[in-house]
Amino acid sequence: MGLPILWLAAAAFTAGPGGGLAASMLPIALRDTGALMACVGLLAGVIGLVAAWLVTHHDFPGRAWFEWLLMLPLAIPTYLAAYCFTELLDFTGPAQTLLRTITGAATAKDYWFPQIRSFPGAVLVFSLVLYPYAYAACRAFFLMQSGTAHAAARTLGAGGWRTFLAITLPVSRPALVVGATLAMMEVVNDLGAVQYFGINSLTAIIYSTWINRSNFGGAAQLAVTIVLVIAVLILAERAARRAEARTGARESRGAARVGLTGGHAILATAACSGLLLVAFGLPIGQLLYLASRQLTVASVSMTTGPLLTTLGLALAGAIVTVTVGLFAAHRGRSRSVAARGAIRIATLGYAIPGTVLALGLLQPLGIADRWINGVTRWAFDWTPGLVLSGSVAALLYVYAIRFLAVSHSTLHEAMDRRGPSMLDAGRVLGSRGLDLFVRVDLPTLAPALAAAATLVFVEIIKELPATLLLRPLGVETLATLVYAKANTALFAEAALPALAIVLAGIVPVILATQLGARRKV
Template identity: 65%
Template sequence: MATDHEVRTMLTGRARALPVVPLLLAALMGLPIAWLGWSALLAIGGSNGLGANMLPTALRETGLLMVSVGLLTGGVGLVAAWLVTHYEFPLRRVFDWALVLPLAVPTYLAAYAYVEVLDFTGPLQSALRAVNGATTLRDYWFPDIKSQWGAALVLSSVLYPYVYVACRAFFLMQSTSLNIAARTLGAGGMRTFFTVTLPTSRPALVVGVTLAMMEVVNDLGAVQYFGINAITAIIYSTWINRSDFGGAAQLAVTVVLVIGLLIVAEQRARRDRVYMTRRDSRIPPAREPLRAGRRWAAVGFCLLLLGLGFGIPVGQLAYLAFRVMLPETIAMTLNALVPTVTLAAAGAIITVVVGLVAAKLAHRSGNTARGAIRLATLGYAIPGTVLALGLLQPLGQADLWFNRMTMALWEWRPGLILSGSMAALLYVYSIRFLAVSHSTIDAAMKKRGDSILDAGRVLGERGMGLLFKIDLPTLAPALLSAATLVFVEIVKELPATLLLRPLGVETLATLVYSRANVGLFAQAALPALFIVLAGLIPVILATRLGDRRKV
């Protein structure tokens, strides 16, 4: 029979083996989802449950929009990547990196800009009325951009780079022997594309389409502006307009399940479909020169994609921003710029520190700790609306408990410390973008290896000295890159900021949203242009890193 000392030794050993910090991190990052799940269960059968037709309508319209965007982004993204990697035509090198630029335009900004261009008072319809002499919309026909097809077209125009980047990387790493063999056997370019290129690129295509569809689920501003009853828009209106937290929680859990299915589908596609053959990635694949009309068709196709996804939105924003350059517009933009930069900088610092800790724990610990950290980084796949909704009640409850404690001890009530302050936003930002910082830092740590740290220990460095003299300096580029990416993501983030911002605080994203929703998008063009300029930063960084890898 074990003695008391042996029992204490076994319990201590098990406690030490338990990855407490990774599990605590996973619990903190998973708090919103856990709270929503519990709230959704409590609301079943209650007065705050879902309406009879709310969920079916949300799923139908969201599913239709996802399928439409998936088909459009998959088609144009794959063709664009196939053209720039397999053929030589004028401006190909420019299109090679420029086709990524639409990623700098948030979906809600693209929606606002397109409506300004294609609406009744926009330049296109105004020119059409000037030509045919019409005075009202009854005198001529023009498609309504605020519709399901309009939303699918606009979202696809800025989301196709997800498919383009994934397929382009796949084609550059793929051996060209299969295509050469097909052409040798007499297959033409189109037949080779459909019988060889398309089947072998299926894993990359699925990855890109999945990412695009996840962005559709995450979107709030664009679907609301187009009048689409998407599930995120219904969650927002259910909570804000009807104060029905139980119904909103059930819808949010449905979103999590949809996202989970997309992630599982993407992982199965990568696991079960591996068609890549080995090739020296430093040698670009052979490109066939296009001749006659085909070369100009390729140029026209790439120009069309670039114009739809980047030219029209940014051009309209720049036109409106410089046309409505009033002192009050500049003052309004600067007032929103200060909290935006403050939140983005603080959120980037916190998220990078947490990402560094998570990467170091995953690097040193076992499978249990790595699994917990992987769960903690899943917040990036969850829409900001869902995360914000899941934090509203627990943070409010924490404020209530804290105020009761201070009243009992010091008869002092501090008010809303967590749910009504910047702390709530910083918390949701760290959950939402932890995957961005963790993946960047973890990749850098694996690339660096441990030999340089071992050398530092041999030379007598330990603890904080090893951290600040060797560890952090060698990871500095990755830390800076992760901070930059998180900073830009926070600047563009709309749903979570819209739900959790303190009273009186306006960021660039919420300012654009509030002005556009009341028909004053011209006043919001300048802050919208700032958001796009911020979004160009990661695109430029990615392009420069890609150019360095080619050298």
């Protein structure tokens, strides 16, 4: 991860005052990005907190199902959610068409309807997709936290909402900060949705400065600003996690759930159902509807090539990333402070936007290509061309940086659960080196390796910014196909590949749910 960040820092400081931090660019980008982050963090945090409080502190019809179903919106990438909600709520969408049919209106001037492609629309869409971050953090915190304070409040006559406001909300602030911070990191990383909604975020302006204006220095300066913003968010998230651990690790038994009856039970079920319907049901329903209408030989043929390309890239990226993650997990268990520190820094790539990583890698890889071509021309009178910057090697490099944290955390946790006894037994029986690795280490880590590979595989399928910027000429993936169609107002034609992306995104949600259930057992 150090190469792209250091290269961007050098480019930013050598670009000069005209590089991109002009008053007409950075203040607007910081204002729009900061406002979007703050609003999404607040709204997603509130939604996630209330949903987690309902399913952990109360019993009502469907609670056990909602406990994991409320994580499903996380399977929808933010750019797909933006396209789906726009198709639903735009002037030509079914919502306004139905409203005009009911009211008899002929044009948009005859009635009022909120504009979805606006800043409030972006806040709503981002919050509906990203609230599971806050939901998961708050739910885990509530399950760990002692129920003594809640029981005492109930004994003293406090009702549900008073207990929530006086005890649950203040105590759960660390978990809420963790979830909201993760949601804000996703906002900073997004490219497709902010462009579609016309928001001048830092990521969107970096893309415009680099691609449309060919101003690498200016884009580098903006990218360094994003890295600083991400660093602040990481520090806030880690501080909140430490506070959460101190607050939540008092007792393993959580608060006893209060059974809801009558209207309260109906209201709780309706709230969870409504949230799930709006955040997941409407987008997936829209995709199914559009895909069924566009299901022709031509649409299937258009999807087949990008699908095969996506699967190939995802498979290769998963193999590379899990291999590096396995090495990092082993090195991270050494006694060397330097090794553990290096691994910790390397796993921060997940928080860095793909646009920034792509920007920081393009020039170094181009220089390496020139050096390789110079050597081959001198030695063999032959030039291989863009071996690194013009091939999938650049994409695999970015994927390994971006998703190393996913594979490393999965494998590191599996090694902790396994302990050293299995390897020690193998050594006692005479196994050493490669033989120990192949016959003992890999088989005992097989489930974790499969889980890590699956998670990375799905993340690569959904990834847009880095793939969009670093893909070789003529290479199209599902994500870039959907992006291209949506930006030419032809999203309906890309409904089938978009549906494939969402269905793939459900896989890690199910895996995470099963893992959480095993931990509770």
